[in-house]
Amino acid sequence: MTRKGIIDEAMRVVLLCAGLASLSIVVLIGLFILRESLPAFHEIGVWNLLSGKEWRPGQGQFGLLPMIAGSGLVTLGAICLGLPLALCCGIFLAEIAPTWIRVVVRPSIELLAGIPSVVYGLFGLVVLVPAVRQIDYPGNAGFGLLSASIVLAVMILPTIASVSEVAIRSVPDEYRQGALALGSTRWEMIRRVVLPAARSGILSAVVLGLGRALGETIAMIMVIGNSVMMPTTMGGPLPGIFLSRARTLTGNIAVEMSYATGLHSSALFATGVVLFVLIMIVNSAARALMSRNVRGGRP
Amino acid sequence: MTAGGARRTAWQNCVFALFWLSGITAMAVMLAVVGYVMVKGIPEFSIDFFTTSPRGGLSGEGGIASTIVTTAYLVVMTMAIAAPLGTAAGIYLVEYAGNSRNRVATAFLKLSRFGIETLAGVPSIIFGLFGYALFVTAMHFGFSLLSAALAGACLVLPVVVRTAEEAFKSVPDAYREASLSLGATRWETIWKVVLPSATPGLTTGIILGVGRILSETAVFYVTLGGSCRTPTSIFSSGRTMALHVYYLAMETRAFDKAMATGAVLVILIIFVNLAINAVSKRLSAGGNRS
Numbered sequence: 001m002t003r004k005g006i007i008d009e010a011m012r013v014v015l016l017c018a019g020l021a022s023l024s025i026v027v028l029i030g031l032f033i034l035r036e037s038l039p040a041f042h043e044i045g046v047w048n049l050l051s052g053k054e055w056r057p058g059q060g061q062f063g064l065l066p067m068i069a070g071s072g073l074v075t076l077g078a079i080c081l082g083l084p085l086a087l088c089c090g091i092f093l094a095e096i097a098p099t100w101i102r103v104v105v106r107p108s109i110e111l112l113a114g115i116p117s118v119v120y121g122l123f124g125l126v127v128l129v130p131a132v133r134q135i136d137y138p139g140n141a142g143f144g145l146l147s148a149s150i151v152l153a154v155m156i157l158p159t160i161a162s163v164s165e166v167a168i169r170s171v172p173d174e175y176r177q178g179a180l181a182l183g184s185t186r187w188e189m190i191r192r193v194v195l196p197a198a199r200s201g202i203l204s205a206v207v208l209g210l211g212r213a214l215g216e217t218i219a220m221i222m223v224i225g226n227s228v229m230m231p232t233t234m235g236g237p238l239p240g241i242f243l244s245r246a247r248t249l250t251g252n253i254a255v256e257m258s259y260a261t262g263l264h265s266s267a268l269f270a271t272g273v274v275l276f277v278l279i280m281i282v283n284s285a286a287r288a289l290m291s292r293n294v295r296g297g298r299p
Numbered sequence: 300m301t302a303g304g305a306r307r308t309a310w311q312n313c314v315f316a317l318f319w320l321s322g323i324t325a326m327a328v329m330l331a332v333v334g335y336v337m338v339k340g341i342p343e344f345s346i347d348f349f350t351t352s353p354r355g356g357l358s359g360e361g362g363i364a365s366t367i368v369t370t371a372y373l374v375v376m377t378m379a380i381a382a383p384l385g386t387a388a389g390i391y392l393v394e395y396a397g398n399s400r401n402r403v404a405t406a407f408l409k410l411s412r413f414g415i416e417t418l419a420g421v422p423s424i425i426f427g428l429f430g431y432a433l434f435v436t437a438m439h440f441g442f443s444l445l446s447a448a449l450a451g452a453c454l455v456l457p458v459v460v461r462t463a464e465e466a467f468k469s470v471p472d473a474y475r476e477a478s479l480s481l482g483a484t485r486w487e488t489i490w491k492v493v494l495p496s497a498t499p500g501l502t503t504g505i506i507l508g509v510g511r512i513l514s515e516t517a518v519f520y521v522t523l524g525g526s527c528r529t530p531t532s533i534f535s536s537g538r539t540m541a542l543h544v545y546y547l548a549m550e551t552r553a554f555d556k557a558m559a560t561g562a563v564l565v566i567l568i569i570f571v572n573l574a575i576n577a578v579s580k581r582l583s584a585g586g587n588r589s
Contacts (some may be wrong), residue, residue, distance in 0.1 A: 008484040018387030022460055025453055026414035029429045036432055088321035096318050112329045114568050116514030118544045119561040123332045126554050187311035215422025217517035250424045257431055257521045272428045
């Protein structure tokens with residue numbers, strides 16, 4: 001074999017190793033977290049972990065339900081507040097806004113998607129928490145699900161708006177021209193033709209936003225109060241639950257990781273597994289919806 | 300125009316007004332956050348702020364000098380690990396596995412793509428969890444730049460591999476065929492032809508990774524420790540600027556300093572975005588030439 005041939009073969013092996021290393025990192029992360037969480041699943045039991053309402057590591061009580069409720073409620077709140085605004089913003093930018101607005105707004109939305117979450121958390125801590133504290137409600141401290149939902153809504157806004165805008169713009173112009181030629185107004189064209197055609201892209205924008213909401217850590221620690229109690233309405237009407245302090249699954253890991261040992265540490269890994277499974281469920285649910293849509297969309 | 304047409308137009312005007320309103324609201328909300336941080340933060344800038352290190356303790360006194368140094372070290376270390384590894388993996392996936400009819404290679408390609416997709420959707424705290432357990436505890440690196448850089452590399456690797464893959468895929472096959480037909484080996488083709496053509500795309504990936512490291516907090520919160528001293532070795536603990544914002548906000552009442560540090564971060568992210576735009580402009584200019 002010539003020298004060139006040897007180099008060629010050697011580089012192929014080196015690059016293969018790099019590919020394998022990248023892949024093995026994925027496998028390694030999965031295996032490692034599963035292995036570390038096994039003692040918790042084994043000793044505490046999957047059902048007790050998922051349905052236990054008490055999280056007292058000192059007394060050997062490891063119930064994740066308060067954190068699951070916290071993550072779920074804060075995501076729900078963020079979606080309720082942020083999703084309509086974000087989608088309208090995406091539609092506005094793609095179909096309605098004049099070019100000069102689009103030219104200015106699109107880069108700034110991209111920028112906002114890259115702003116560190118700690119900056120959003122800081123804003124929440126300094127501005128939103130004192131504002132929420134003004135609401136006259138028993139037990140309201142400002143820190144809680146409402147503040148966290150607002151922060152999260154602002155954080156997912158740029159993600160959902162920009163991805164859904166791209167999805168809407170990728171609808172072929174022939175669709176629009178066809179609808180207009182048939183005599184529909186521009187709004188009818190958007191509602192009946194463009195939005196249905198862009199549905200799968202819009203859905204993936206929502207999934208991305210959901211994933212970001214469920215996975216957010218630092219901003220949540222800063223404004224949600226980090227209480228390990230089940231969120232309650234504190235004796236008031238149901239919406240009052242959003243004034244309750246809570247803790248997210250992500251926050252549970254971050255806050256306690258550095259001093260946890262033994263079963264406690266393992267329970268935190270189990271928290272990570274639960275979080276991961278939750279995100280996987282959201283993703284695959286959305287993927288299932290999307291594939292159904294693609295099949296329906298192909299006449 | 301018929302009565303029905305007039306009604307439909309009126310309806311459209313109502314709906315469009317609503318869309319204008321929501322577009323403006325969304326922009327206002329997002330700008331309010333950034334604007335507030337900038338307005339509160341920038342007046343705190345001074346020579347002292349950038350040249351002295353945080354004094355620690357509860358007062359939040361001092362500047363951000365050591366956090367700038369730590370951030371720079373961490374960005375360089377992380378990218379030194381992630382960029383070569385991710386680029387090499389991207390080359391393999393596109394140039395070898397992608398063209399291969401070998402069933403093992405195709406399976407590898409599919410598996411890698413699935414793995415990278417999955418990894419990209421994993422919340423960053425999971426990388427923190429992994430990094431803490433493996434690098435900080437099991438490998439005894441402690442809370443250190445090394446642990447944080449390794450965990451950070453895992454975090455940005457999917458971004459780098461993905462953009463590298465895109466960059467290599469966008470190099471026209473004619474380039475490769477021309478090079479191979481001139482008698483170059485496969486590696487020579489990659490090194491002398493494909494890699495130079497893919498450079499702008501690769502650069503975008505690396506800048507994206509840098510932005511990710513600048514703004515990441517959760518991973519470094521559980522791997523970097525949070526000492527406010529300037530790191531002296533790769534085993535030193537430290538705090539990045541983002542982490543400094545967190546500590547200032549949560550452990551001291553120095554919100555003005557936190558805002559100022561946040562403003563520095565926002566400005567850095569603006570530069571990162573400008574750099575990406577500049578590179579991708581060059582990318583499209585290059586595309587027109589070919």
